[in-house]
Amino acid sequence: MAAAAAVVTPSGLEDGVSRSRGEGAGEVVVERGPGAAYHMFVVMEDLVEKLKLLHYEEELLRKNNLKPPSRHYFALPTNPGEQFYMFCTLAAWLINKAGRPFEQPQEYDDPNATISNILSELRSFGRTADFPPSKLKSGYGEHVCYVLDCLAEEALKYIGFTWKRPTYPVEELEEETVPEDDAELTLNKVDEEFVEEETDNEENFIDLNVLKAQTYRLDMNESAKQEDILESTTDAAEWNLEVERVLPQLKVTIRTDNKDWRIHVDQMHQHKSGIESALKETKGFLDKLHNEISRTLEKIGSREKYINNQLEHLVQEYRAAQAQLSEARERYQQGNGGVTERTRLLSEVTEELEKVKQEMEEKGSSMTDGAPLVKIKQSLTKLKQETVQMDIRIGVVEHTLLQSKLKEKSNMTRDMHATIIPESAIGSY
Numbered sequence: 001m002a003a004a005a006a007v008v009t010p011s012g013l014e015d016g017v018s019r020s021r022g023e024g025a026g027e028v029v030v031e032r033g034p035g036a037a038y039h040m041f042v043v044m045e046d047l048v049e050k051l052k053l054l055h056y057e058e059e060l061l062r063k064n065n066l067k068p069p070s071r072h073y074f075a076l077p078t079n080p081g082e083q084f085y086m087f088c089t090l091a092a093w094l095i096n097k098a099g100r101p102f103e104q105p106q107e108y109d110d111p112n113a114t115i116s117n118i119l120s121e122l123r124s125f126g127r128t129a130d131f132p133p134s135k136l137k138s139g140y141g142e143h144v145c146y147v148l149d150c151l152a153e154e155a156l157k158y159i160g161f162t163w164k165r166p167t168y169p170v171e172e173l174e175e176e177t178v179p180e181d182d183a184e185l186t187l188n189k190v191d192e193e194f195v196e197e198e199t200d201n202e203e204n205f206i207d208l209n210v211l212k213a214q215t216y217r218l219d220m221n222e223s224a225k226q227e228d229i230l231e232s233t234t235d236a237a238e239w240n241l242e243v244e245r246v247l248p249q250l251k252v253t254i255r256t257d258n259k260d261w262r263i264h265v266d267q268m269h270q271h272k273s274g275i276e277s278a279l280k281e282t283k284g285f286l287d288k289l290h291n292e293i294s295r296t297l298e299k300i301g302s303r304e305k306y307i308n309n310q311l312e313h314l315v316q317e318y319r320a321a322q323a324q325l326s327e328a329r330e331r332y333q334q335g336n337g338g339v340t341e342r343t344r345l346l347s348e349v350t351e352e353l354e355k356v357k358q359e360m361e362e363k364g365s366s367m368t369d370g371a372p373l374v375k376i377k378q379s380l381t382k383l384k385q386e387t388v389q390m391d392i393r394i395g396v397v398e399h400t401l402l403q404s405k406l407k408e409k410s411n412m413t414r415d416m417h418a419t420i421i422p423e424s425a426i427g428s429y
Contacts, residue, residue: 054159069086085107087139122147
């Protein structure tokens, strides 16, 4: 976990960016280092740690069924719509955690209004946002990380969170065990044996009389041995074998300590002598190379001046040719523009001519073709047939109407005769 959040200026740039004041107008020119492009990754990682301290997984992600963002979620473009919705949701939740009421944005809300509300809340906390609001509409980038990081800091301040000093685990140093070689005697082993012998001798009491007797006896033995040593009886081959057998036990090795300052001083003197010897040889080669390079540069300079003097008139001719070429190119461009315009007019006139030709062909074919006359005759024949059929139908209808009128008239006459009773018939009753 990061010990503290990175300090970011209101414009989203880190404090380590060098600034230089321009001349005249007095405006500040910001010079960003090569690592400024990766600063938003650091801010994003700090933001994830701060969100974990605010328990956003339990209070925000699980309630809204959202996936936890990665440590580079708002630093890289993946899905602008999803990232913008996640940015608005996190910003609203952080503003509420900081003690300010803020409505949770919905999916169909106006993004410009949502961004303006978030920036107004950010400015109310005393933070500056001197970048256009359109930078936040993409849902990722340096400014998005800056806004969320500022809101997370305000939320941590509101809940009273403080950073504590880190506690480092204590590492126990393992003792190095150096294997001992029985065939070799080290100085430490010799010193230990010598100390043990001294302690053993101190435990015994010393008798002066016995010591005097021993010294007298030793003197007598030495005088007798000196007379015996005049002629040796030891075999040379056996002596060499004994020397070879005892030699490994008599070997004493002194182990050097690399941390000793004397060894470092010796190494420094050795390196110094090596550097001085190498410097003498290298300096001669470098001086020789410097002289050769300087002579070559002088030759090149003189040759360049000579060539410039010799080719001056050719350079002037070349410049005049360049000027003529530029003028010819301008005239070519102008003429090319006129040709293009005339080509366009020609294409339009050609299209109109094609249309007129097509219309003339259609009219000529319709004038010489007898198909319309045949159609007219067929239509007249059909009309005559329909007229005859209509006349027949009209005659049938008229006949039916006449029959119905006659039948009605006969019925009326019958009814009239039936209602009139003759007087002779009345008197006969």
